[in-house]
Amino acid sequence: MANVQYRNVGKSFGSVQVLKDLSLEIEDGTFVVLLGASGCGKTTLLRMTAGLETVTAGEIAIDGRVVNDMHPRDRDIAMVFQNYALYPTMKVRENIGFSLEVAKKPADEIRRKVEEAARVLNLTELLDRKPSELSGGQRQRVAMGRAMVRDAKVFLFDEPLSNLDAKLRAHMRVEIRQLHDRLKATTIYVTHDQIEAMTMADKIVLMKDGNIVQEGSPDDLYDRPNSRFVAEFIGSPQINCIDGVIEAGEGGARLRTQHLAFDLPQGFAAHAGRQVTCGIRPNDVTLDPEGAIVGTLQIAEKTGADVQFHLDVDGTEFVAVAPRSAYRQAGERMSFAIDPGKLHVFDRTTGARLTA
Amino acid sequence: MVVRSKTSRVLRTVAGWAVVALFAFPLYYWLTVAFKDGNEIFNWPPKIFSFTPTVKNFEEVFGISLGFGFGEQREVLPGGGNWRMGPRLWDSIVIAVLSTALAVSIATLASYALSRMHFRGRHHFVSWVLSTRMMPPVAVAIPVFFIYKDLSLLDTYTGVILIHALMNLPLAVLLMKSFFDDIPREIDESAMVDGASRWLIFRRIVLPMVKGGIAATAVLCFIFSWTEFLFVLTLTQTGLKTVPVVSSTFVTSTGTAWGNMAALGAAAMIPAFLFILLVQKHLVRGLTLGSVKQ
Numbered sequence: 140m141a142n143v144q145y146r147n148v149g150k151s152f153g154s155v156q157v158l159k160d161l162s163l164e165i166e167d168g169t170f171v172v173l174l175g176a177s178g179c180g181k182t183t184l185l186r187m188t189a190g191l192e193t194v195t196a197g198e199i200a201i202d203g204r205v206v207n208d209m210h211p212r213d214r215d216i217a218m219v220f221q222n223y224a225l226y227p228t229m230k231v232r233e234n235i236g237f238s239l240e241v242a243k244k245p246a247d248e249i250r251r252k253v254e255e256a257a258r259v260l261n262l263t264e265l266l267d268r269k270p271s272e273l274s275g276g277q278r279q280r281v282a283m284g285r286a287m288v289r290d291a292k293v294f295l296f297d298e299p300l301s302n303l304d305a306k307l308r309a310h311m312r313v314e315i316r317q318l319h320d321r322l323k324a325t326t327i328y329v330t331h332d333q334i335e336a337m338t339m340a341d342k343i344v345l346m347k348d349g350n351i352v353q354e355g356s357p358d359d360l361y362d363r364p365n366s367r368f369v370a371e372f373i374g375s376p377q378i379n380c381i382d383g384v385i386e387a388g389e390g391g392a393r394l395r396t397q398h399l400a401f402d403l404p405q406g407f408a409a410h411a412g413r414q415v416t417c418g419i420r421p422n423d424v425t426l427d428p429e430g431a432i433v434g435t436l437q438i439a440e441k442t443g444a445d446v447q448f449h450l451d452v453d454g455t456e457f458v459a460v461a462p463r464s465a466y467r468q469a470g471e472r473m474s475f476a477i478d479p480g481k482l483h484v485f486d487r488t489t490g491a492r493l494t495a
Numbered sequence: 496m497v498v499r500s501k502t503s504r505v506l507r508t509v510a511g512w513a514v515v516a517l518f519a520f521p522l523y524y525w526l527t528v529a530f531k532d533g534n535e536i537f538n539w540p541p542k543i544f545s546f547t548p549t550v551k552n553f554e555e556v557f558g559i560s561l562g563f564g565f566g567e568q569r570e571v572l573p574g575g576g577n578w579r580m581g582p583r584l585w586d587s588i589v590i591a592v593l594s595t596a597l598a599v600s601i602a603t604l605a606s607y608a609l610s611r612m613h614f615r616g617r618h619h620f621v622s623w624v625l626s627t628r629m630m631p632p633v634a635v636a637i638p639v640f641f642i643y644k645d646l647s648l649l650d651t652y653t654g655v656i657l658i659h660a661l662m663n664l665p666l667a668v669l670l671m672k673s674f675f676d677d678i679p680r681e682i683d684e685s686a687m688v689d690g691a692s693r694w695l696i697f698r699r700i701v702l703p704m705v706k707g708g709i710a711a712t713a714v715l716c717f718i719f720s721w722t723e724f725l726f727v728l729t730l731t732q733t734g735l736k737t738v739p740v741v742s743s744t745f746v747t748s749t750g751t752a753w754g755n756m757a758a759l760g761a762a763a764m765i766p767a768f769l770f771i772l773l774v775q776k777h778l779v780r781g782l783t784l785g786s787v788k789q
Binding site: 189190191210211212216217218220221222224225226227228237238241242285289 | 679681682684685686687688689690691692695699700703704
């Protein structure tokens with residue numbers, strides 16, 4: 140087990156700068172998810188940690204040891220690749236045991252560890268098959284098994300679930316997290332799927348254009364996004380953003396848009412006159428005939444227990460989630476009430492979070 | 496699956512067999528010449544099916560008695576009817592097999608490096624390798640002759656094997672590189688993370704995956720060496736000669752021994768055919784199947 144430190148890490152491919160002066164500390168035994176849209180540099184950061192890309196600036200330290208110039212095999216890491224990268228000419232057994240074989244471990248120890256990993260991953264029946272005879276989910280598990288037998292200091296996952304179907308993905312999510320809870324190994328997991336990040340991470344590191352935008356627990360990022368970008372990235376369905384101006388009246392602060400007006404927490408009076416964007420999560424509104432958000436229902440999507448209402452609020456789309464019992468037909472007028480305490484207010488130009 | 500009418504299926508089969516016949520007929524005709532008596536070769540119209548087969552040509556070419564077909568009237572043919580070509584066939588086999596092994600070994604290592612390792616001028620290197628084959632071999636033959644003379648390589652197996660391997664290398668490297676390029680880089684990286692060294696990755700992981708490519712490259716190299724004429728002609732004298740070069744000796748001042756030439760050609764097909772048969776079982780597709788999700 141080990142901690143991982145990134146100190147002012149930079150990476151350029153020729154003239155293209157992919158990572159810029161990035162610093163991050165990953166504590167021993169935590170499950171950290173590097174989250175971001177494609178091209179944000181998250182995979183590059185992971186590959187640099189593995190030693191598969193050179194570090195052009197700064198330092199990466201694993202367990203206090205700077206590993207910048209260290210060969211991947213000396214870093215004591217295990218990695219699961221997006222496309223699994225199994226060895227096609229070897230059986231599952233040999234695939235899983237390859238690292239132990241390379242490390243010249245005794246044959247009976249290799250067999251014991253491989254069989255133990257196979258048992259945990261439900262691969263026992265498949266040990267003597269070739270990768271070509273396995274399904275996508277089974278191959279994925281073999282890739283995990285290969286990492287598991289290593290007893291590595293750090294586990295790296297590069298979008299391991301992106302090639303699986305939705306059901307299997309949800310299942311593997313749980314398995315990977317359970318595996319982590321059992322092994323307690325420091326894990327760095329790259330994904331662009333915010334649901335994976337929210338469900339699995341101890342800590343999410345949200346990246347954009349080679350920079351860290353925000354890091355914190357899933358709840359931190361969901362409840363206190365530090366910018367409009369974070370608020371829009373985290374949460375499904377996506378947060379509603381309404382532009383307006385803060386007004387201070389005798390009753391406290393209010394947000395006034397072209398057609399709407401609703402209360403803000405008291406403290407926002409200090410920002411009176413400021414052009415802001417107000418973020419409202421679809422789950423944070425309640426159906427209320429007296430509510431401040433009034434619109435025409437465009438479409439109602441049943442998702443099972445809930446209904447997602449897509450409203451047209453004076454020309455902008457607004458999404459609200461309500462229990463299934465609230466189902467309406469398209470075309471109806473609906474109104475929703477907002478809890479001022481659950482609003483997120485961002486500066487309209489910088490996108491930064493404003494606090495009351 | 497598209498459902499096709501019976502007529503279309505019949506037409507396709509007929510067309511297929513027509514093409515096969517078109518390519519197979521010259522080969523068949525060549526074989527009949529090898530088994531024909533001297534006079535029958537020149538019969539007009541040619542006897543395609545109805546001729547009296549004889550092994551005389553083979554006996555003359557290899558200077559041996561096959562133990563049947565004797566008692567026929569022997570005519571005096573150019574070369575006196577006794578060519579003793581057995582050792583020449585052996586020369587061909589030794590040179591083709593060893594030069595192929597040498598070319599494929601070097602090409603496999605070189606192309607893996609070219610495919611996987613980053614070094615300055617890698618792309619120029621690839622085109623430079625190929626450019627060596629752009630010169631007509633005749634332009635190279637005379638300088639090579641003098642170099643070989645100085646190195647005492649003239650008229651030796653080593654000399655011919657080396658030049659054949661060298662001639663084959665550029666294409667072999669290029670061909671093998673494309674096979675290595677097809678293997679996802681992540682497989683190497685995965686093995687690297689697993690703790691394997693470059694050499695171990697090459698030997699244990701990558702090499703078994705390019706078996707088909709090696710087989711294909713070997714077939715091409717073998718056939719080149721088996722049929723190469725110019726360098727064997729210029730670089731050997733009496734010590735050794737390969738089949739293509741000795742075939743030309745059937746053309747003599749007193750006439751061309753067509754039957755003998757065909758017999759040697761037919762015999763020479765057998766080792767080449769066996770070699771290809773041997774490697775072709777490795778020519779299977781989909782060796783990377785199941786490794787990565789495409």
